[in-house]
Amino acid sequence: MEDLYPSRCTDRPVMLPRLDPVVHGRWGPDAPLSRAQAEQFEALGFLILPDFFSPAAIARLQGESERLRAGPAGLRAETVITERGSDEVRSVFEIHAQSEIMAQLASDARLIEVVRFLLGDEVYVHQSRLNYKPGFHGREFYWHSDFETWHVEDGMPRMRALSVSVLLAPNSEHNGPLLMMPGSHMQYAACVGETPDDHYLQSLKKQEYGIPDPDSLRRLAEPHGVLAATGGPGTAIIFDCNLMHGSNSNITPAPRSNAFIVYNAVCNRLVKPFGGAKPRPEFIAAREVRPVRPGRALDAPLAAAG
Amino acid sequence: MEDLYPSRCTDRPVMLPRLDPVVHGRWGPDAPLSRAQAEQFEALGFLILPDFFSPAAIARLQGESERLRAGPAGLRAETVITERGSDEVRSVFEIHAQSEIMAQLASDARLIEVVRFLLGDEVYVHQSRLNYKPGFHGREFYWHSDFETWHVEDGMPRMRALSVSVLLAPNSEHNGPLLMMPGSHMQYAACVGETPDDHYLQSLKKQEYGIPDPDSLRRLAEPHGVLAATGGPGTAIIFDCNLMHGSNSNITPAPRSNAFIVYNAVCNRLVKPFGGAKPRPEFIAAREVRPVRPGRALDAPLAAAG
Numbered sequence: 231m232e233d234l235y236p237s238r239c240t241d242r243p244v245m246l247p248r249l250d251p252v253v254h255g256r257w258g259p260d261a262p263l264s265r266a267q268a269e270q271f272e273a274l275g276f277l278i279l280p281d282f283f284s285p286a287a288i289a290r291l292q293g294e295s296e297r298l299r300a301g302p303a304g305l306r307a308e309t310v311i312t313e314r315g316s317d318e319v320r321s322v323f324e325i326h327a328q329s330e331i332m333a334q335l336a337s338d339a340r341l342i343e344v345v346r347f348l349l350g351d352e353v354y355v356h357q358s359r360l361n362y363k364p365g366f367h368g369r370e371f372y373w374h375s376d377f378e379t380w381h382v383e384d385g386m387p388r389m390r391a392l393s394v395s396v397l398l399a400p401n402s403e404h405n406g407p408l409l410m411m412p413g414s415h416m417q418y419a420a421c422v423g424e425t426p427d428d429h430y431l432q433s434l435k436k437q438e439y440g441i442p443d444p445d446s447l448r449r450l451a452e453p454h455g456v457l458a459a460t461g462g463p464g465t466a467i468i469f470d471c472n473l474m475h476g477s478n479s480n481i482t483p484a485p486r487s488n489a490f491i492v493y494n495a496v497c498n499r500l501v502k503p504f505g506g507a508k509p510r511p512e513f514i515a516a517r518e519v520r521p522v523r524p525g526r527a528l529d530a531p532l533a534a535a536g
Numbered sequence: 537m538e539d540l541y542p543s544r545c546t547d548r549p550v551m552l553p554r555l556d557p558v559v560h561g562r563w564g565p566d567a568p569l570s571r572a573q574a575e576q577f578e579a580l581g582f583l584i585l586p587d588f589f590s591p592a593a594i595a596r597l598q599g600e601s602e603r604l605r606a607g608p609a610g611l612r613a614e615t616v617i618t619e620r621g622s623d624e625v626r627s628v629f630e631i632h633a634q635s636e637i638m639a640q641l642a643s644d645a646r647l648i649e650v651v652r653f654l655l656g657d658e659v660y661v662h663q664s665r666l667n668y669k670p671g672f673h674g675r676e677f678y679w680h681s682d683f684e685t686w687h688v689e690d691g692m693p694r695m696r697a698l699s700v701s702v703l704l705a706p707n708s709e710h711n712g713p714l715l716m717m718p719g720s721h722m723q724y725a726a727c728v729g730e731t732p733d734d735h736y737l738q739s740l741k742k743q744e745y746g747i748p749d750p751d752s753l754r755r756l757a758e759p760h761g762v763l764a765a766t767g768g769p770g771t772a773i774i775f776d777c778n779l780m781h782g783s784n785s786n787i788t789p790a791p792r793s794n795a796f797i798v799y800n801a802v803c804n805r806l807v808k809p810f811g812g813a814k815p816r817p818e819f820i821a822a823r824e825v826r827p828v829r830p831g832r833a834l835d836a837p838l839a840a841a842g
Contacts, residue, residue: 366679366750370676370785370787373672403764404762404764404784409787409788444671447789448789451788451789456710456788456790458709477787478676478712478785479785481679481715481782481783481784483754483757483762484762
């Protein structure tokens, strides 16, 4: 398959244009997003939906999140990632396959309707995880486009995937919230270098490859600056697979946590990784496609917003 | 001299009450701060004064800051601190003694009037420096009370000192601004452990001693949370020597820089360090007291605000 988004194969960074649509569905009055929401996602690459889940639903997710963090019996050890230099859990992967409640979240009918609209296809879970950013010592995560990694390391052919971050704790300006460069999803910052085998073992703790260069980042931040995705528990943040994002460290006492689900269009299933290295394991990048069947909503549907 | 604020001498953290006033001058209609400002400083431990310096004055300070950062002839090498693992300049110390413009800043008549009022005495410069927090890779600075260090490592007897940070670049919520715990200056979080000789050589790059414990920090943050001191160039941030503060990392493209001057009351001059180790060098903690003579203001005096 032709590589439309080559990266990590030259010794200087290149900025390439996006070749894929952002909103793949066609908007109409029946769409699950307002026209303004669809237009914002198209132009800026993200949507912040406060109170997408009710306090009752979030309480269930929070409880399950704490249970999984404690490493219960049955949780596969390789899916649990700890902080560098400590035993503190940073992420638990493949939560939709290891927890009934998280499976229910991943197939929440209201959410899936939005995701299908944006991707214009049946969808499946490419990756899911719980992220814990502890208070006092939450580490920064440097700027990156998820798609760059998914393309090079996992073999995702096109930009037809998105991430949903469901906030389980208050994300303020101070406790290391998701920082985004609005509009950056329209360009592809190809990185220098190549990818070693088993890069993921390190990259989940600290990135060293696939890092955009300062000049590209400056250019991407120019039009709209840097925006923090803040909100209370229950907020859903949906962002395009190629949006440049990262987060600062968190020295505040307030921990931060979220449930993170990546959906890919079924037509965009993984092929051989474009970087040439062996594929990352299934729990990080699903190669087996199981289309999500919309399940019972975690919350009763909201009244139509018109 | 009796040690009223013992720290780093037990194996568990202790919270002690502040034994000194915060505003040492007596407020009256002639005071250089409004009554509300004086009361805020007393209660919360800081003041943010937007546009304290004019754009013209700031342009001069910015130019001088860049000149000093480049390491001009005459700058003493030991006063220049670089980032861990790079040659990038993080701080230049003793700027008031190495630069005429910075000396003028440190003796700015309007500023000195405020500082003298708050400290209720003649004042001298305990420490001065330029701080550069680069874009993309600005490191975090963990929570600390300056006084704890100045007391233990420098021998500052009482809480009768304050810091003035003059912003030379925009400090937003995202580029690693000063984070403060309002009201935390009323308690003294004594730390565990002891101080090795020449600790300052490391501590300027990364703190490992004199670090408050999580429980103390949680208690200090409880009443008022965490506040970011944001503002544009020209903003002056004045904060008490015992205010708990720190900053997150800065992955944004926007660098952050400020001129930082610590004033101590002449009556509070340094004695033998309470931690027992040898004193830090003069460029970090002045042992020779030279009272500041108020000089020409960097800006013409503003009209009285009433």
